Amino acid sequence: MPGPGPLRWGIVSTANIARAAFLPALRAAGGTPEAVAGRDLARTREYAQAHGAGRAVQGYQRLIDDPDVDILYIALPNALHAEWTIQALKAGKPVLCEKPLCGTLADTERVLSVARETGTLLWEAFVFPFNEYLRQIRSLIADGAIGELREIQSDFHFRVSRPDNVRMSAELQGGALRDVGCYPVRLAQEFFGEHRSAWAARELGGHGVDIETWGSLGYGDGRRLLLSCGMRREYDTFSRLLGTAGQIEVSNLFHPGPGDHVTLHQPGGEPVRWTAPASEPAFTAALRHISAAVTGAEPPRLLATETSLATASALHDLAAAC
Numbered sequence: 001m002p003g004p005g006p007l008r009w010g011i012v013s014t015a016n017i018a019r020a021a022f023l024p025a026l027r028a029a030g031g032t033p034e035a036v037a038g039r040d041l042a043r044t045r046e047y048a049q050a051h052g053a054g055r056a057v058q059g060y061q062r063l064i065d066d067p068d069v070d071i072l073y074i075a076l077p078n079a080l081h082a083e084w085t086i087q088a089l090k091a092g093k094p095v096l097c098e099k100p101l102c103g104t105l106a107d108t109e110r111v112l113s114v115a116r117e118t119g120t121l122l123w124e125a126f127v128f129p130f131n132e133y134l135r136q137i138r139s140l141i142a143d144g145a146i147g148e149l150r151e152i153q154s155d156f157h158f159r160v161s162r163p164d165n166v167r168m169s170a171e172l173q174g175g176a177l178r179d180v181g182c183y184p185v186r187l188a189q190e191f192f193g194e195h196r197s198a199w200a201a202r203e204l205g206g207h208g209v210d211i212e213t214w215g216s217l218g219y220g221d222g223r224r225l226l227l228s229c230g231m232r233r234e235y236d237t238f239s240r241l242l243g244t245a246g247q248i249e250v251s252n253l254f255h256p257g258p259g260d261h262v263t264l265h266q267p268g269g270e271p272v273r274w275t276a277p278a279s280e281p282a283f284t285a286a287l288r289h290i291s292a293a294v295t296g297a298e299p300p301r302l303l304a305t306e307t308s309l310a311t312a313s314a315l316h317d318l319a320a321a322c
């Protein structure tokens, strides 16, 4: 267990997501970035200074072995998640690894087995299940607001224009399904559990990746997810949860911001709309919980060992169905 005081985070790589989402949330949650590691020291120093990421360290292993680092945030391209998450777990340091935990089902199984063997805490950076927004929707459904939930329709599209973006590389295990299709999959898992069947189709592009994938996952009793994801449309993360007696529309369940909203439709009634509780950066609730869990103040929730295999298995089956 780390010593007293805030957890000292080490950031593995000078990723955009660490700068844009992780660091603002860490500050909001009261955490400290101790150091950031990159392949090139000069570039890492520049990044550390520009974004307040702590000390610059050359090389990921050096950061993992650093005695002043308590916990690691791994923000590497997908193909490198398994190798570096395993190194961190073996060093006995808790890990928040970016989603998807790994680019393949086999690597996911390998990482989860190291997490179990070492008993080290591991989270996959799906932050929306920690947020108030999903809690509100879950409680509406539990209260019977839309009857029995039967179908989820969920999109995640955005535009990737640079051909050298890591998402465009098959070698780095990019592609739309892994990058953003994983969100609808994880959402459906929250409500329906493990899938039983998969169907999908895709368009290829970039350097051998799926530019768009669309498909469905089937769950028990005919419940289903219809998903669509891609990297060539404007940003759209619309989701609709359809029940036997109504439906809930959510403008951006995954990363809500100002102006995002939920609309409840019930037969015979006027739609009821309210805005998302988005007063803090999207990662904040997850980071607050992780900090409390690592210091023993809360029992850990939503660990990768409980959630990530089902997601990886659904992603695997969707890709295999194309």
Ligand SMILES: NC(=O)c1ccc[n+]([C@@H]2O[C@H](COP(=O)([O-])OP(=O)(O)OC[C@H]3O[C@@H](n4cnc5c(N)ncnc54)[C@H](OP(=O)(O)O)[C@@H]3O)[C@@H](O)[C@H]2O)c1
Pocket: 013, 014, 015, 016, 017, 018, 021, 037, 038, 039, 040, 044, 075, 076, 077, 078, 080, 098, 099, 100, 125, 126, 127, 166, 172, 179
């Ligand atoms: N949870 C979310 O909301 C969210 C949002 C966006 C992205 N993500 C995930 O975060 C991860 C990183 O995405 P990103 O968009 O932030 O990536 P990015 O900006 O391209 O950063 C990836 C970093 O990995 C390092 N790297 C090591 N080997 C590399 C290689 N062969 N090619 C390119 N970079 C390499 C580089 O840092 P150094 O050179 O300094 O080592 C680079 O800055 C992905 O797994 C993605 O799915 C999550």
